[in-house]
Amino acid sequence: MLRYAVERLIQAIIAIFGVLTIVFVVMHLSGDPTLLLVPQDASAEMIAQLRSQLGFDRPIWVQYLEYLGGLAHFDFGISVVQRVPAFDIVVSRLPYTTMLAAGALVVAIGMGIPAGIVMATRRGGWLERLLTAIVVTGQSVPTFLSGIVLIFVFGVTLRWLPTSGSGDFASLIMPSIALGAISMSTFARMTRISIIDELGKDYVRAGRARGLSLGSVVFRHVLRNAAIPVITIAALEIGNLLAGAVIVETVFAWPGIGQLAIQSIQSRDFLVVQVIVLLISFVYVLTSVIADFVYALVDPRIRLVR
């Protein structure tokens, strides 16, 4: 187990290192990153001054090492617009996005897993067809469209819920549903497939032969075994939900890091955008490592194979 854990951690560190490098390359794609960090009407002198101040006139590999060195000290640079550390700006918005992602995960798991169970156990019935249609629909509606539809129906027409929000429970409902819809479909599909896989195995036939009902076989035995692939999906979905927050938060004017990312792009505050991309990618890598560890704890076979 220890060896497996160490190997997996090394993999994760390489992945994070790679992400840092890709973000560095993207930031330098335009040729001169100074131009990203100044207002559009900046004078040539001001640009030149900032360029040497930030070290963008030095060789690219020196800049790369400085960048990595800075990150190692949690130095993500100073926001050019707000004149405070970019990292602090992002952290101050983080609780809102965490709330939203948690709400969306509740929606996705709370609806997706039961739907998947029903679809796997009631095959061929009208209920399965209905749920399949709902799942494919959930996958095909972009989050901003479902967001706008929710706003129109429950915010503008019925006036039940606030159309934009700042943290209270009522304003969390609609963005959570909009953000969770696509994940809900993913959970339903994964749950369905992994239960169907399990249902074909001998222990299910043995249980049924001994007179257990399908329901009790599923709830007592199958769910536990089918849970493993679903755990991985849950981990990956956390990263996807954070990324999806960029759009949902813009639609609902939700003051999290997604809205901050778009605002920062508009005000050309690229160091803040960089922090957000790095942060979400870091969470993405971290959750997948945790998922693998949970996997290995739940299912000893995985530990032994490696």
Place this chain on the structure above:
Amino acid sequence: MSTAVLALRQRLRRVPLSVIVVSIIFLVIVLLAIFAPWVAPADPNRQNLLGRLKPPGFEMRGITYWLGTDDLGRDLLSRTLYGAGVSLSVAVLSVVVSSLVGVTLGMIAGWFRGKIEILIMRLVDIMMSIPAILLAVLTVAVLGPGFLKLVLVLGLTRWPRYTRVAYAQTLQVANLPFIKASELAGAGAARILFHHILPNIAGPVLIVATAEFGLMILMEAGLSFLGLGIQPPASSWGSIMSVGRQYIERAWWIVAFPGVCLFLLVFSVNVLGDWLRDQLDPRSRSR
């Protein structure tokens, strides 16, 4: 009736009704997008400031605005029709770019093995740990928006899935006798990869491509909605809807019509993709 027609009817009978329906929807949208310049009743960019935010069926100076007008009095029907072409061509081109890059890298990794395999597959792992929409948002923000840049950004952020599939398939195919025979006969790597391996891994790649096609439509719409995609005066469904979002209380139709089209397009692509997967991958049919 000739035997060929009978055989065709036999095959069609096995196609589920839902697949036939979504195929028709998909074809209609594609045809409308291609023939937009002839079908559209008006110039999509012609403004009519006296007829701003008018509801569907509004008539003015002998012109009927069947789907209403937007915030600048432009004909929403024409804009939606032209927008279809933009959305579809971005999606098609970026799927072409990403599949070319991804499949080539995957076949190289699977055929040559060794260091290049480690390098490519590590890069795949890394690319897959940055959520694609974020990488696309950052890259478009750095490079600036535009049709061609959008295609390149989408194409170059979404290739790793093809690489994984092409790699795994190439590993399986590479040891088959006819590949070995071709190699012994002196065929070069390029010939083996593109003439012998590619046709044999095309099925799984096609499954990935259809799923990605739906995703690309959604990503283009999302980026344009955020103002990072197609720039005015050109319009895609995403950018029309981002305007409509601001006027949702007074003019629901601006969001509704492009939104319904977007949904129908992605829905039909997803249903077709699922069906195609079941046809090409018999193992999943029982599921």
